Amino acid sequence: MQKYNKNNDPISVQLDTKTGVFFPCPENVDRFLSDFPYMFQEIDSVQEIIKSGDRKIYEICYYPFLTDNSDMALGVTTILSGTVGKQYHMTKGHFHERNDQPEIYHCVNGVGFLQMMDSDGNYFSAPWEKGTITHIPPQFAHRVINTGEQPLIFVAVFHISAGHEYDFIKDKGFKFNYYEVDGKPKSVLNPNWR
Ligand code: PAN
Numbered sequence: 734m735q736k737y738n739k740n741n742d743p744i745s746v747q748l749d750t751k752t753g754v755f756f757p758c759p760e761n762v763d764r765f766l767s768d769f770p771y772m773f774q775e776i777d778s779v780q781e782i783i784k785s786g787d788r789k790i791y792e793i794c795y796y797p798f799l800t801d802n803s804d805m806a807l808g809v810t811t812i813l814s815g816t817v818g819k820q821y822h823m824t825k826g827h828f829h830e831r832n833d834q835p836e837i838y839h840c841v842n843g844v845g846f847l848q849m850m851d852s853d854g855n856y857f858s859a860p861w862e863k864g865t866i867t868h869i870p871p872q873f874a875h876r877v878i879n880t881g882e883q884p885l886i887f888v889a890v891f892h893i894s895a896g897h898e899y900d901f902i903k904d905k906g907f908k909f910n911y912y913e914v915d916g917k918p919k920s921v922l923n924p925n926w927r
């Protein structure tokens with residue numbers, strides 16, 4: 734995240750849970766397929782999409798609540814519906830740099846799964862729908878999959894100092910990937926895992 738001024742007064746922000754429009758949005762990040770092609774297993778489909786102009790997979794709006802002695806933040810993520818080949822759209826996924834930093838994710842629209850995994854491969858997948866709130870303990874990587882036909886929108890609450898560590902997931906992936914099989918989501922062991 735960028736550097737922001739501190740504000741010790743209470744602040745309220747507004748989220749439209751149907752559209753994901755969040756106001757005010759001081760920092761918006763779009764993630765395209767070409768930003769994380771390695772997460773998707775069907776290489777021909779990945780190359781075809783990128784060659785024909787790329788595709789936005791999700792966007793995040795970050796809002797920092799910095800005071801003189803605290804650093805809470807919100808991130809509102811909207812994952813567009815779709816698949817790359819048969820693999821559903823998802824976030825990159827990451828660990829936190831700090832090993833004492835949990836996070837709360839709150840699904841406000843759509844359906845899918847929140848995958849969580851520690852570095853030993855202990856793995857959990859929480860089925861998600863509008864209204865599901867999940868506590869992600871420290872030292873668990875987290876990644877969200879949109880398996881529905883609507884945008885999947887979720888609110889993340891975390892400390893900015895938690896940091897993002899993407900390399901482990903980039904190198905090893907998650908233990909399981911989600912594919913559309915006969916119109917339904919199916920979890921399949923990642924052949925590249927370990
Ligand atoms: C979230 C994520 C956001 C995007 O705010 O950063 O959903 O996912 P990736 O960071 O994996 O691309 C969060 O977990 N913050 O800690």
Ligand code: ZN
Pocket residue numbers: 827828829836875891
């Ligand atoms: Zn996180």
